[in-house]
Amino acid sequence: MKRILMLVSAAVLMGASPAPSPAPSPDPGAIAAVTQYVRAVSRGDFSAAYDLLTVSQQRYFLNAKNFASNAQAAGYTIRRYAVAGTRSHGSIVEVVVRQDVSFLDITSRRKVNGTVREPYFALRENGAWRVKQLYQPWKSYAPNASGSAAGVEVVVDRVEFYDERVRVDCTIRNLGTTPVQVLPLGKTTLDDGSGAKIPAMNEMTFPLNDLGFYEGLRLYPGRQAAGYINFAVSGKKDETQAFTLTVGPAIHDAAEQTFTIMVGPFSLPKL
Secondary structure, rough: HHHHHHHHHHHHHHHHHOOOOOOOOHHHHHHHHHHHHHHHHHHOOOHHHHHHHOOHHHHHHHHHHHHHHHHHHOEEEEEEEEEEEEEOOOEEEEEEEEEEEEEEEEOOOOEEEEEEEEEHHHHHEEEEEEEEEEOOOEEEEEEEEEEEEOOOEEEEEEEOOOEEEEEEEEEEEEEEOEEEEEOOOOOOOEEEEOEEEEEOOOOOOOOOHHHHHHHOEOOOOOOOEEEEEEEOOOOOOOOOOEEEEEEEEEEEEEOOOOEEEEEEEEOOOOO
């Protein structure tokens, strides 16, 4: 019996596949490039961070001022950071950085602290490692513009520009004495100063569209809700523009007529 077991074991070992080779360690230069980039952002040296971006990323932001506006509009700062993991994807190195951060919470309008694990990607270009981040606006503003109608106030907290859309982060407050229903994606429009009223994107596509705003809000007196609205645009306009946001429809309980709330025009200057 013992001999049979030995023969079976030998046969299994002979037929077994060799252990896979360990994945090669990422190039230390890639990790150093990401670390240098995060260090520059944490110090508020956005010009130095911009210089470390890939050529395609630099073209996306157009200039260092646009790049810096994203962190500045959100009041986003990195207080501490450390590399938490690395992984090679062919010629691309992913570096995950654990960051203790602070940012402006638009609901409370206060600085809050948090911890995030942010992925950065290092690519080799012209003999040097360059850095790329995903899903960033190419520029942002914090206009803090507001408008009200029938006891309902809308505050435009941030405006973020992407290649083919503009995202407006806003807070809707019921300052009146009766509950109100608001459908922020129903008939909301954005006038970009050209006279054209761009309709809000209203597809069931999440997280591209805000779920709460898509479903609609019921706000009791003294209550508020924060969310975002996207508007499709055809291309980049890196120039001063005056925007007007019209949010609606809204209707008070027992009322017969809907109304809209207009914010603006508010100016977003060329950076």
